[in-house]
Amino acid sequence: MNKNIAAFYRLIQASQNYVTGLSRYAGDFMLPYLISTPITSKEEVIGVLRLYSGVKREFPEDVITLVKALAHQGGLAIQNASMYLKLQDDKESLEKDIWSHRARF
Secondary structure, X not given: OOHHHHHHHHHHHHHHHHHHHHHHHOOOOOOOEEEEEEEXXXXXXXXXXXXXXXXXXXXXXXXXXXHHHHHHHHHXXXXXXXXXXXXXXXXXXXXXXXXXXXXXX
């Protein structure tokens, strides 16, 4: 099994356990109809986007496409935020290196 698919299934299971835990505490908190899609970043599964409905329904193809697009955009946003934080760390490290070299002169 592809490692990304395996990671997706592990995240789905963890998410399902969370919802099951909520249903124990919330009485009628039962949401049996859902759409679930992986959130990916750099070809790796980093999360799961799940949308629940308490109303019995089939989700039309355009809604499924929208959910997949939202998950993709979320993955890109997380990736961009990660790169920004890394860039900030690299900048601070470079500034420290520059100032430490300047002190020698």
